[in-house]
Amino acid sequence: MTQPRRIIIDTDPGQDDAFAILLALASPEEVEVLGVVAVAGNVPLPLTQRNARIVCELAGRRDIPVFAGCDAPLKRKLVTAEHVHGVTGLDGPPMVEPTMALQGQHGVDFIIDTIRRAPEKTITLCPLGPLTNIAQAFLQAPDIIARVQEIVLMGGAYFEVGNITPAAEFNIYVDPEAAEIVLKSGVPAVMMPLDVTHKVIATRARVEAIRALGTNVGRVAAEWADFFERFDVAKYGSDGGPLHDPTVIAYLIAPHLFTGRFINVEIETQSELTLGMTVADWWGVSNRAPNAMFIGDVHAQGFFDLLTQRLGRL
Ligand code: RIB
Ligand code: CA
DSSP states (O other): OOOEEEEEEEEEOHHHHHHHHHHHTTTTTTTTEEEEEEEEESHHHHHHHHHHHHHHHHHHHSSOOEEEEOOOOOOSOOOOOOOHTTSSSSSSSSSOOSSSSOSOOOOOHHHHHHHHHOOOEEEEEEEOSSSSHHHHHHHGGGGGGGEEEEEEEEEOOSTTSSSSSSSHHHHHHOOHHHHHHHTTSSEEEEEEEEOHHOEEEEOHHHHHHHHHHHHHHHHHHHHHHHHHHHHHHHHOHHHOOOOTTHHHHHHOOOOEEEEEEOOOOOOOSSOOSTTEEEEOTOOOOOOOOOOOOEEEOOOOOHHHHHHHHHTTTT
16 A cells, blocks of 8 residues: 655635646645645635635645745736636635635745755645746745646646747746746656646536535535636537646546656747647657657546546545
């Protein structure tokens, strides 16, 4: 019996982030959530830290420490995505204000301290939003870089190109300098780009299977999916919303569901036209050294079967 992967979730909830957090908290055999760190992204930090606490309370896990991290990208003005997630970031079902406390420590300091205290290569970072907190931790404490076991992140796009601009995926676009720091750090990285997340569409049947769990978590999650799909259905004509962020956690639980290539991925940080583009050398045409496992495919129904079964535990 292998030990559960010890993870820190860095997140900007976001309905899809909420699915990821719930999946992680429902899967103690495979992942031990050491803490949840909020970052500014889909909505401003006061809301992402509130939403992270709401999700932990929904899962019955008031014991999970939730921290507030950075409230803006390293060098740029924050760009948010209320048009996708609603003004609260968790629009859909009405939610009560959280009562669990926000931790007093800054989320970046929590990341640094946790990695310094743990044995080398035993902590996995799971960023689900802009990479600001991770990059800031590496800038503040370069000694932790070699100690990180792995980074499994949602972000980027190649064949799918952009969702916030014609060229860039939102998480990378919001803080491209942070993404560049993370991808050039040398930490083993697994990327869940739109190429794979656009294959996990929460169709009506899949959402109804979640609602049919008959639990409060199932009801709330289904109503989040009902709200969250609007943007992608209108833009792509898809038959549901792509559940981007839980692919990160599902990869840790069931990596066999996913396939990809270990390739070079670099970030555009100079051009205004293509800012935040992930230039993924999928065809190996450059001599740039591979630095990320870039996931391109998934067994979508297997993903939803796993997600639904685990949500049923909460
Ligand atoms: O582009 C999709 C990503 O941006 C997801 O993580 C979503 O939650 C938003 O943060
Ligand atoms: Ca997110």
